[in-house]
Structure formats: structure tokens, C-alpha cells
Amino acid sequence: MVEITVELGSRSYPIEIGPGLLATIGERVKTLRPTRIVIVTNTTVAPLYLAAVETSCQSVAPVSSVVLPDGESYKTFTAVQQVLDGLVAAGADRKSLIIALGGGVVGDISGFAASIWMRGIRFVQVPTTLLAQVDSSVGGKTGVNLPAGKNLIGCFHQPSAVFADTETLETLPAREISAGLGEIVKHGLLGDAAYFDEVERRMKDLRSLDHEALASVIAGSCRLKASVVARDETEEGIRATLNLGHTFGHAIEKLAGFGTWLHGEAVGCGLVLAADLSRRLGYLTDADVSRIESVVSAAGLPVRIPGLPLEAAIQSMRGDKKSFGGHIRFIVLKKIGESAIQEVPDTILRETLLQGGYVP
Ligand SMILES: NC(=O)c1ccc[n+]([C@@H]2O[C@H](COP(=O)([O-])OP(=O)(O)OC[C@H]3O[C@@H](n4cnc5c(N)ncnc54)[C@H](O)[C@@H]3O)[C@@H](O)[C@H]2O)c1
Numbered sequence: 001m002v003e004i005t006v007e008l009g010s011r012s013y014p015i016e017i018g019p020g021l022l023a024t025i026g027e028r029v030k031t032l033r034p035t036r037i038v039i040v041t042n043t044t045v046a047p048l049y050l051a052a053v054e055t056s057c058q059s060v061a062p063v064s065s066v067v068l069p070d071g072e073s074y075k076t077f078t079a080v081q082q083v084l085d086g087l088v089a090a091g092a093d094r095k096s097l098i099i100a101l102g103g104g105v106v107g108d109i110s111g112f113a114a115s116i117w118m119r120g121i122r123f124v125q126v127p128t129t130l131l132a133q134v135d136s137s138v139g140g141k142t143g144v145n146l147p148a149g150k151n152l153i154g155c156f157h158q159p160s161a162v163f164a165d166t167e168t169l170e171t172l173p174a175r176e177i178s179a180g181l182g183e184i185v186k187h188g189l190l191g192d193a194a195y196f197d198e199v200e201r202r203m204k205d206l207r208s209l210d211h212e213a214l215a216s217v218i219a220g221s222c223r224l225k226a227s228v229v230a231r232d233e234t235e236e237g238i239r240a241t242l243n244l245g246h247t248f249g250h251a252i253e254k255l256a257g258f259g260t261w262l263h264g265e266a267v268g269c270g271l272v273l274a275a276d277l278s279r280r281l282g283y284l285t286d287a288d289v290s291r292i293e294s295v296v297s298a299a300g301l302p303v304r305i306p307g308l309p310l311e312a313a314i315q316s317m318r319g320d321k322k323s324f325g326g327h328i329r330f331i332v333l334k335k336i337g338e339s340a341i342q343e344v345p346d347t348i349l350r351e352t353l354l355q356g357g358y359v360p
């Protein structure tokens with residue numbers, strides 16, 4: 001078992017990573033002394049893992065569950081309302097605990113519901129996708145989508161703990177493993193060159209769920225994210241770099257219709273576009289861009305966009321949370337392992353988008 005701490009003073013919390021954690025969630029949350037436990041999950045994860053978590057929590061406090069519909073298209077206010085209804089039905093109070101059992105969608109919805117129930121209660125993340133284990137369960141970004149864009153509603157609300165049971169990845173479809181690898185490649189590009197080398201070198205092992213390779217990158221990515229979040233919890237500065245590839249990715253997700261592209265797929269393609277942009281700005285070399293494209297492709301992720309509308313994409317990016325006064329700001333790579341945030345001339349952005357497969 002690996003334990004990493006997200007250092008946030010009195011709100012610091014552990015990320016525990018290892019096999020077989022699900023059956024021990026009860027003993028791990030006991031120290032939080034919850035009055036009630038409400039497990040939030042979805043229709044896919046419930047038949048696989050809900051019973052194990054319920055059983056382990058039963059001796060700690062009365063347990064109930066909320067089972068949401070599955071999919072990015074359900075990451076909406078309606079789902080938050082469903083969780084709040086579940087809290088009412090359970091008689092939850094300010095000392096109750098939400099356990100988010102599932103991928104990033106369940107985690108983001110549950111965290112947001114936890115942040116607004118009685119003005120904020122505690123929640124614990126039990127991520128069951130690779131993407132959630134390496135990224136979404138850590139850092140306290142919570143929220144839902146609006147038709148106008150990704151994650152437009154939400155707040156920062158840190159979990160009390162993250163328990164990533166790596167055995168749950170065994171039931172995850174290959175497409176979802178690739179999606180998780182999208183965020184891992186992002187971390188490789190943001191971290192140091194050695195981490196990127198490791199991700200690149202072990203891509204085959206990662207895709208075939210080699211335990212040692214997975215354990216190493218889950219810990220590597222969590223360490224990187226934890227250190228960025230500890231330095232800049234609410235994205236005043238350096239945390240924005242975790243958005244590498246996301247200005248493009250979020251536009252792809254929205255324009256294709258939420259749920260058509262997986263988040264990690266859109267991020268993977270967004271990384272290639274961000275690399276292309278960085279080359280046009282004079283930072284990366286042609287060889288860097290080819291290398292990044294090859295790694296994204298080796299992860300099983302798309303590197304081009306079949307025909308999305310250019311003007312609608314640019315419009316969508318103007319609504320990104322990093323944009324101010326209509327100016328779109330991108331995370332660019334100065335080199336592999338070094339990122340920055342900057343405004344980009346419209347002409348260069350258009351060249352990159354056309355190269356990436358957007359249509360005028
Ligand atoms: N809060 C953050 O910091 C942050 C970071 C990255 C992504 N996100 C958000 O996370 C979401 C993407 O998360 P995701 O990739 O986990 O998608 P997801 O939550 O939709 O899960 C992917 C699919 O896998 C299924 N599933 C989950 N665990 C399973 C398991 N062990 N076995 C079999 N099936 C399983 C789910 O039911 C779903 O169908 C997006 O909404 C994205 O915006 C948030």
C-alpha cells in the first residue's frame with residue numbers, strides 16, 4: 001500500500017492506493033465518526049462494488065445508497081438533486097459522510113452535493129476508474145456540466161480521504177483504461193522528463209494492467225497532483241497547468257455532445273493540439289510534437305478530430321474558465337516537463353485547430 005498526503009494544513013488528507021481496499025473502507029472511515037453514511041454510485045458500479053463497501057461500513061453507522069444513472073450526460077443538477085434527495089431520505093445531518101464510489105462523474109457530483117448539503121459536509125472518494133484514481137479523486141474540484149460548457153458549476157471542496165483500490169481496475173473496459181492514460185500522459189508532460197519517459201516506456205504494460213506499472217504511475221500521478229494542489233488549492237496560478245489539453249478537450253466534449261467522447265479521450269487529443277500550438281509559438285520542436293502524438297496514440301487515444309466546427313469551437317473556448325475578457329488563455333509547453341499559461345494569437349489557434357481536424 002502506498003500513502004500520499006495532500007498537504008492542506010488542518011484539511012490535509014491521505015490518498016491510499018493498493019489492492020483490496022474496498023473491504024476496509026469501514027474501518028478507515030471510522031475515525032471520522034460519521035452519524036450516517038450515504039454511498040453514492042451508479043448503475044454500472046453498484047452491482048460490482050456497492051455490496052462490499054456497504055458491508056464494510058455497516059458497523060460504523062447506518063448506511064444507505066444513491067444509485068445514479070451512468071454517463072457524462074448525467075453530470076447535471078438533476079443528479080445533484082438526486083443525491084440531495086437521498087440525503088433527506090437518509091435523515092443526514094452535518095456529521096454525515098458521503099462516500100463517492102465510482103469514476104470521475106460520480107466523484108464530481110458527490111463532492112458538489114457534499115459541499116452544499118447543510119452548507120457542507122465531509123466526503124470520501126473511492127475512485128474505481130483509472131482516470132479517477134490518478135486525477136479526479138484528488139484536489140477537491142467538484143461540479144457538474146451545463147449545456148453551455150464543462151464543469152461550469154461547482155466549487156472547491158476537498159475530500160477527507162481518497163481510497164483507491166487498484167483491484168477495481170480489473171473490471172474496467174479497455175476504452176476507459178485508455179481514457180485514464182490521457183490524464184497520465186498529461187501528468188508526464190507537466191512533471192519532469194523522467195516521469196514522461198516512464199509513462200512512454202511502460203505504455204504497453206499499463207494498457208495490459210501490469211500491476212507494478214499501474215501502481216507506479218497511479219502513485220506518480222497522485223504525487224504530482226497532490227503537490228500542485230498543496231501549492232495552489234483554488235487555481236490562482238500553477239494549478240491551471242493541470243488544465244493542459246483541456247481548453248481543446250472541453251470544447252471537443254461539448255461540441256460532440258457530452259458522453260460522445262470520453263473526457264480522457266478529449267484530453268489526449270487536446271494534448272496533441274496543445275503540443276502543436278506550443279510548436280507554432282516557437283517552444284517545442286517537430287520531434288517533441290511527434291513524440292507526444294506517438295505516446296497519445298500508443299495510449300489508444302485519438303489524435304485528430306473528425307470534423308468539428310471551427311467557429312463554434314473557438315466560441316466555446318472563449319467560455320473556458322481560464323478566459324478573461326473574451327481572451328482565451330492556453331496551457332502551453334515550453335518543453336516536456338515545463339508548462340506556462342498564456343494568451344495565443346487567433347491566427348495561430350486557427351492553424352492548430354485546422355491541423356487537428358476542425359472544419360472551417
Ligand atoms: N474533479 C477533477 O479534478 C476531475 C479531474 C479529471 C476529470 N474529471 C471529470 O471526471 C469525469 C471522467 O471520469 P471517468 O473517466 O472516471 O468517467 P466515468 O465516471 O464516466 O467512468 C467511466 C465509466 O466506467 C464505469 N466504471 C467505473 N468504475 C468501473 C469499474 N471498476 N469497472 C467497470 N466499470 C466501471 C462508469 O460507470 C462509466 O461508465 C469527467 O466528468 C471529468 O470532467 C474531474
Ligand SMILES: O=C(O)C(=O)C[C@@H](O)[C@H](O)[C@H](O)COP(=O)(O)O
Nearest residue numbers: 135139141150151239242243246321
Ligand atoms: O484538478 C485540476 O485542477 C484539473 O484541472 C484536473 C483536470 O484533469 C480536470 O478535468 C478538471 O475537472 C478540469 O477542471 P476545469 O476547472 O477546467 O473544469
Ligand SMILES: [Zn+2]
Nearest residue numbers: 183246263267
Ligand atoms: Zn481532466
